[in-house]
Amino acid sequence: MKRLVYIFFILAVTLFFSCEEKMVKYGDSGKTIHLVVDQVLKVQLPGDASSGSDWRKMSYNDSVLMRKGKGNYMLGDGTSSDPGIYIFRFRAMAAGKSRLIMEYGDQRDSDEPATRKFELDIVVVEKQQKQESE
Secondary structure (H helix, E strand, O other): HHHHHHHHHHHHHHOOOOOOOOEEEEHOOEEEEHHHHHHHEEEEEEEOOOEEEEEEEOOOOOOEEEOOOOOEEOOOOOOOOOEEEEEEEEOOOOOOOEEEEEEEEOOOOOOOOEEEEEEEEEEEOOOOOOOOOO
């Protein structure tokens, strides 16, 4: 019975998620995120590029996730106390688990304590293989 439930869970996750980007924000910190191999995780985090602080010290399992390029910064719309948003993208490379940890603080002095922390538990599953019926 447990095996049947496990198989159903894997199928449901696979069908629920496609290869589209999955977006998370700062408020999602602490959550578990499910991805399918090759799916892209888009992380949007608040910050101020002119303050001398940056999202630094990223930690994750690079056999499960791969960072896509450098982060981007966009000016905010003025509705929050942070003047902008940093955007980072990661590709799910292989089935497995990874904890993504990011810290925000002084970009010139990594020994200074972080002023913010962002963490996600990430679970990546294989794509469902298409079965040919002839």
